[in-house]
Amino acid sequence: MSGSDDAVLELRAVHRTHGAGPAAVHALRGVSLVVRPGELVAVMGPSGSGKSTLLALAGGLDRPTGGEVRVEGQPLGALDRRGLAQLRRRRIGYIFQQLNLLGSLSALENVALPLELDGTSGRRARALAMAALTEVGLPALGDRFPDQLSGGQQQRVAIARALVGERRLVLADEPTGALDSQTGEAVLHLLRRRIDAGAAGVLVTHEARHAGWADRVVFLRDGVLVDTTAPLGSVEQLLSGSER
Amino acid sequence: MSIRHGLLALLERGQMYGYQLRAAFEESTGSTWPLNIGQVYTTLSRLERDGLVRPLPESEAGQRPYEITDAGRADLALWFATPISRTDRPRDELAIKLALALTTPGVDVRSVVQAQRSATMRALQELTRLKYGSNRPEDLPWRLVLDSMVFQAEAEVRWLDHCETSLVRHQPSGPAPPAPRPDDADARDAARWAGEEARR
Numbered sequence: 465m466s467g468s469d470d471a472v473l474e475l476r477a478v479h480r481t482h483g484a485g486p487a488a489v490h491a492l493r494g495v496s497l498v499v500r501p502g503e504l505v506a507v508m509g510p511s512g513s514g515k516s517t518l519l520a521l522a523g524g525l526d527r528p529t530g531g532e533v534r535v536e537g538q539p540l541g542a543l544d545r546r547g548l549a550q551l552r553r554r555r556i557g558y559i560f561q562q563l564n565l566l567g568s569l570s571a572l573e574n575v576a577l578p579l580e581l582d583g584t585s586g587r588r589a590r591a592l593a594m595a596a597l598t599e600v601g602l603p604a605l606g607d608r609f610p611d612q613l614s615g616g617q618q619q620r621v622a623i624a625r626a627l628v629g630e631r632r633l634v635l636a637d638e639p640t641g642a643l644d645s646q647t648g649e650a651v652l653h654l655l656r657r658r659i660d661a662g663a664a665g666v667l668v669t670h671e672a673r674h675a676g677w678a679d680r681v682v683f684l685r686d687g688v689l690v691d692t693t694a695p696l697g698s699v700e701q702l703l704s705g706s707e708r
Numbered sequence: 709m710s711i712r713h714g715l716l717a718l719l720e721r722g723q724m725y726g727y728q729l730r731a732a733f734e735e736s737t738g739s740t741w742p743l744n745i746g747q748v749y750t751t752l753s754r755l756e757r758d759g760l761v762r763p764l765p766e767s768e769a770g771q772r773p774y775e776i777t778d779a780g781r782a783d784l785a786l787w788f789a790t791p792i793s794r795t796d797r798p799r800d801e802l803a804i805k806l807a808l809a810l811t812t813p814g815v816d817v818r819s820v821v822q823a824q825r826s827a828t829m830r831a832l833q834e835l836t837r838l839k840y841g842s843n844r845p846e847d848l849p850w851r852l853v854l855d856s857m858v859f860q861a862e863a864e865v866r867w868l869d870h871c872e873t874s875l876v877r878h879q880p881s882g883p884a885p886p887a888p889r890p891d892d893a894d895a896r897d898a899a900r901w902a903g904e905e906a907r908r
Contacts, residue, residue, distance in 0.1 A: 510872065510873060671862070672832055672866065676833050676858065677833075677836050677840075681833065691826050692826075
């Protein structure tokens with residue numbers, strides 16, 4: 465990582481085109497974005513605007529057809545398949561609408577799994593997993609299996625799995641799914657707390673109320689960033705309605 | 709809502725004088741609705757005129773407390789029991805603005821939509837930040853006021869998204885631009901706009 469640049473995630477003029485010739489679909493067209501520690505960026509836009517593509521590229525799940533993606537200063541394009549997999553396991557947490565919890569593993573085992581896959585000793589992985597479960601408020605439910613947990617609790621386990629260990633980049637795609645508004649809010653509260661503790665996050669959502677938790681909201685339209693917001697300066701400005 | 713009913717509700721808790729009412733009003737609305745002391749006294753004198761409150765003897769410190777009357781209690785009960793009618797609220801300037809933007813030549817409606825959405829999102833971020841910082845049990849009334857503003861802002865963003873989607877679908881054959889005059893800047897804009905839409 466270069467000394468002056470503390471970006472956890474950086475997209476530099478990223479393009480992603482699916483297919484070729486006249487049938488080519490340009491999912492992203494020259495998107496640049498920097499996310500720093502302590503910053504949560506929400507990505508909004510209509511269906512098909514490139515939100516999920518952006519998240520997949522940020523997490524190394526897909527590769528750009530142009531431009532560059534860096535995570536903690538490391539250009540993902542310079543990594544081979546193994547290096548990329550390792551970075552994904554160690555540094556990046558994913559929270560999806562589909563929880564993908566393994567039904568045959570306990571909550572604790574689900575959370576410990578990414579660490580164990582990465583070669584962390586079973587004992588240490590469990591200790592870290594317990595710390596993550598405690599962070600999401602479920603320290604007592606580690607030995608339950610997913611089907612013994614409520615929807616909200618399952619989502620918390622999935623979040624603990626995304627946050628376990630030393631992940632500094634959290635990527636969330638509609639993380640509150642079908643949860644009711646209180647439970648969904650609790651999920652965003654957890655995410656926000658982790659970001660405030662120094663992680664960086666990208667939240668893809670079509671719900672404005674959820675994007676409200678972000679420090680910055682960027683709008684995608686047809687694969688291009690069209691606008692960005694930062695919060696207003698003060699309550700007084702907001703309440704007087706004179707934000708400009 | 710009126711300040712009248714706000715003050716009546718506060719006086720239902722017990723007698724209060726002007727400055728106390730102002731402080732209590734702002735506390736229960738989390739300062740979302742700042743009142744000046746002049747508004748409080750004007751409202752009190754109207755309530756007194758209508759027989760809904762009555763002044764009590766001045767204290768030694770020269771403060772005159774007010775108490776709610778039976779007629780005031782009845783009025784307050786009626787207010788709580790009556791839903792707020794949507795037609796009592798001011799007309800939605802934004803909806804009117806967008807409707808006019810659609811039929812006014814040369815206006816880039818999508819930019820109007822986007823500018824509004826950014827502003828509303830910014831407000832939503834700030835409201836969320838305030839909510840995040842108000843976790844004490846005694847913050848509940850204030851949090852509910854914030855939630856109301858959050859849900860309204862969210863509804864506005866959803867409506868703007870809906871407008872944008874409708875524009876994309878319908879714009880090419882949408883409102884007819886005015887009869888083009890070759891050297892008319894508005895007509896040129898409209899033509900360019902139509903062209904952009906056609907390329908989509």
